[in-house]
Amino acid sequence: xxxxxxxxxxxxxxxxxxxxxxxxxxxxxxxxxxxxxxxxxxxxxxxxxxxxxxxxxxxxxxxxxxxxxxxxxxxxxxxxxxxxxxxxxxxxxxxxxxxxxxxxxxxxxxxxxxxxxxxxxxxxxxxxxxxxxxxxxxxxxxxxxxxxxxxxxxxxxxxxxxxxxxxxxxxxxxxxxxxxxxxxxxxxxxxxxxxxxxxxxxxxxxxxxxxxxxxxxxxxxxxxxxxxxxxxxxxxxxxxxxxxx
Ligand SMILES: Nc1ncnc2c1ncn2[C@@H]1O[C@H](COP(=O)(O)OP(=O)(O)OP(=O)(O)O)[C@@H](O)[C@H]1O
Ligand SMILES: [Mg+2]
Numbered sequence: 673x674x675x676x677x678x679x680x681x682x683x684x685x686x687x688x689x690x691x692x693x694x695x696x697x698x699x700x701x702x703x704x705x706x707x708x709x710x711x712x713x714x715x716x717x718x719x720x721x722x723x724x725x726x727x728x729x730x731x732x733x734x735x736x737x738x739x740x741x742x743x744x745x746x747x748x749x750x751x752x753x754x755x756x757x758x759x760x761x762x763x764x765x766x767x768x769x770x771x772x773x774x775x776x777x778x779x780x781x782x783x784x785x786x787x788x789x790x791x792x793x794x795x796x797x798x799x800x801x802x803x804x805x806x807x808x809x810x811x812x813x814x815x816x817x818x819x820x821x822x823x824x825x826x827x828x829x830x831x832x833x834x835x836x837x838x839x840x841x842x843x844x845x846x847x848x849x850x851x852x853x854x855x856x857x858x859x860x861x862x863x864x865x866x867x868x869x870x871x872x873x874x875x876x877x878x879x880x881x882x883x884x885x886x887x888x889x890x891x892x893x894x895x896x897x898x899x900x901x902x903x904x905x906x907x908x909x910x911x912x913x914x915x916x917x
Contacts, residue, residue: 674804675735677707691729693722694882699870706868712810712828712849714864717872719854720916727809727850736848738807741793743816749823753833755790764788784837795833798843805845814853821860828866875917877904883917 678684684700684707695703703726706713715723731738741752761783768779791799797808813821827833828849832842851867853859875883880900884891891899907914 675733677734678704680704687733688726688729691733692886693725693729694875694879694886695726696879699872702868702870707848709868710846712851712867714851714853714859714867714869715872716853716855716859716869718874718914718916721872721874722917723852723872724809724811727807727811727852730848730850731807734804734807734848736803736805736807737801738809739793739797739847740809740811743810743812743814743820745815745817747816747820749820751792752820753792753794753823753827754835755792756784756837757788757790761788786838789835789838794827795841797847797849798831798833798841800844805843806847808847808849810849810851812854813851813859814856818860821863825860825863825866828863874904874907874914877901880904880917 678687681697681700681704684704685695685697688695688700688703703713705711713726715726717723727738727740730736764783765779773779793808797806799806810824813824830842831846832840834840849867874880877897877900880903881893881896884896884900888896903915
């Protein structure tokens, strides 16, 4: 049975809570709008502030499968969307030759069928799942190159992929898309316009103590306050990398 999406901002807040995620009302509002309107949620922020975790929590609490695409420099369609299995196609051709198959059209049709297709995360995310639309996490988009970003723009517009030899694959229901970025480079406005955007900042001390209480329940209040105060001081210091949560 499909777990339904929250129907209010409070519903989103409690959904995050059920996944042990401490979020504030502004995050819950943006999440609610993204889920309600079926648009991607674009999360930008410092390292270790809980961007990736939101996708994991959504998949867990809504009981959906999660498809994760980790971005990196040089990421291309073959690694992100689909690729033909050339080795298997070659074996199929050799076998057909050995069996004396002469129908070239039939063979061509055969080797470009789904059996020889390697589905990568973005294509898999468009497939129907009995538990409902999947959660698609496109993690650290700022690491990918601009041409890939342009490709994504098209995909996120109508949730379909065209495979020239096979046709167009369209999602019956759009997946729940979470995009994250550490802002090592600026993501194009055209992509941001298709999403609901939220900047995740370091939490205030009280919120960070709440997170600590959930993640490390055995820690006493005094120690928790000291740890949080120390980490907050470190974040003020002139460090190459500031500590996350
Ligand atoms: N608001 C929160 N509530 C509960 N746990 C949190 C929260 N924010 C962060 N965490 C915890 O902090 C850790 C780091 O979070 P996460 O990996 O999501 O950060 P990130 O923003 O994706 O970092 P990076 O930029 O390095 O990928 C996780 O273990 C997560 O459980
Ligand atoms: Mg992350």
